[in-house]
Amino acid sequence: MGRKYPASAHWETPSETRRIVSVFIDAITTILAGLAAGLVVGIGRVNGVPQIRIDSLTVWGTAVCAGITLSFFNHVVVALITHRSLGKAIAGLRIVRETDAGPPKLLQLVGRWLFGFLWMIAYAPIHLAADSNVTQQDAAGLRIVRRAKT
Template identity: 35%
Template sequence: MRRCLAVGLDCYLCLLAAGLLVRFCLNFGGTGRAVALLAVQLVALSFANQVLLTMAVRASAGKLIMGVRVIRLPDAGRPGFRRLVLRWLYGLLWLPLGPWRRLRHGPAAHSGPERPPGRPAEPPEDLAGVRQVRSSDLRTYRAAVRRRTD
């Protein structure tokens, strides 16, 4: 639930920024030029939020508000620039096509392998080998690792 709310907050903040930038963009002549300028600014803001801010503090703005952090798998370390750029490109270019693919191929094509009854579903993993976790869970994990090595 936190992940969904964090994504929703990121989208809301992006729309808020778009609303603030529209007036600025309209001052630059024709509609086509204003739309192109707005698109470039939104892509730059998205990159700054999803890659640069995540590199600095392990979370985008929405994830910070919801207490979610991004970690590298399998060692729960800080994800590198390359992984974050791949993740951002995946979210920007591939995920928006998901509803279209499901409509075209049906939901069964994307449901994944069947799991035995009683076995919990695997947590979702991103393309670039990073995962989103709650901040409290990350603190608990690190404390357990420290106790284990001491």
């Protein structure tokens, strides 16, 4: 027999505020970690004085690569192990399969990460600029939920 997962009745759709908080925490963590990695690479000495070469392509390339890597690690590897990203854990949310509320599968998490990455880069700025009321939907057969109040 397979492992039993909680019934969908034990989970509810979280408020838009909780979802936004979790996205904001994940985004800020990724951006700050990427920038920190870029700054570490960009520290050099000029005449014996430490300086940050902020105009260096290496600095910005490292920042972008580190940010993307951390984002993947947070949204795929951490979520595969804990069923939530850092932001979702802080907001009290978790990721479950839409079909049976079981834990997410690796390929579902990769698909969800790619969808979210595309959403943040391409669609979110358009919706913000157009002041539309479209919200990001769950993707790849996964849902974001919170434990139902009993």
